[in-house]
Amino acid sequence: MTPQAIVFDMDGVLTDTEVIWDEVRRGLAADEGRAWPEEATTAMMGMSTPEWSRYLVETVGLSGSPELVANRTIDAMAERYLVHLPTLPGAVEAVRRLAGRWTLGLASSSPRRLIDSSLAALGLTDSFAVTVSTEEVERGKPAPDGYLRACELLGVDPAASVAIEDSSNGLRAAAAARMKVIAVPRPEFPPAEDALALADVVVEHLDEVTVELVAGLV
Template sequence: MNESAVSAVVFDMDGILTDTETIWDEVRRGLAARDGVPWPEEATHAMMGMSTPEWSEYMASTVGVDGDAAAVAERTIGAMAARYHEHLPTLPGAVEAVERLSERWPLGLASSSPRRLIDAVLRELGLTERFRATVSTEEVAAGKPAPDGYAKVCELLGVDPARAVAIEDSSNGLRSAAAAGMKVIAVPHEAFPPADDALALAAAVVGSLHEVTVELVEGLVGTGR
């Protein structure tokens, strides 16, 4: 096998492997409704990619749900875990894409989900062993769109971000991976499409993970770049 110009591939989780962006939104809106506070129009997109401390503080301070950030986080994550246990919706081609690309490159995962949910999802999907490094944005200084999570995964994998490819769906995720210096494949989510300026950061845009082939990934990092 010829040496690849790509050193690693790093997946996002929510909205890429699992169709859980809608569940996050439903759970958070449900908390606000139970607490009798209105849902701000911008809240859903604002929280995409935030770390647990960031979105729980946003929920407590900006949305105004009951409790401090730690209490809001516990309520939300507990509700998410319960929903996952009932049914974990997986996006088309997700498991196959991980298996396909892991045969060629080391894989990482950079997720805004808390560690508890990352481990549960990968275990449920039977993909734990496919990933050499996984990072929750709880475990770095700042969540997406800051580059910290992707930079940390590349560090753990021992690769130059310029030779790594990220797979993302959200505006903040695309911005995060691009800020880390990676090439990014965008797989836009129909319900939560990324902003035009974020989508413009992608090196490739595809309709589903079925289109994320070894050949596509290989072509994104050229020796002349």
């Protein structure tokens, strides 16, 4: 047996953008004099655009509709990406290494606009057979919808496929989709212990995600 496909998360796995998301959202709150709830950063990881924009309005207290807040946030993210899109060590090499053996998909909480621009900047657009934004499914992570949709588009069985994730909500989503899960936790935003326990393998760096490691998971 060997995995039928590999599905990557993007933010926090390929791109080191979780910090940028946090800085942009905190900046919007600070501009309006709103206090930043202690749990807000972790809570929004993996949420779809409608979910996190509603959270920013209803919980953080930003002014305007969720749609307007989403547009302000995404515009600010796009501006930051134009200046510099930080890539995690070994990300491009890991994608190309695994793409040489398996079909790849991507299930991201980023909006379509940022997925496409990020993969283009990394030179990885053609490495992924399908990409799914949580804007394009009913529920964001920790619901499994994005991973299930990616597997559906790839024509593979989720239980015979592998997900690569970093965050609590992402790990929960991949596990809920019944996929084999490789965790690459980020030290800045460590996943909860119960979420990390859902992973089949935990590695510190993408360099450890070898063909041999992945092949042994299914």
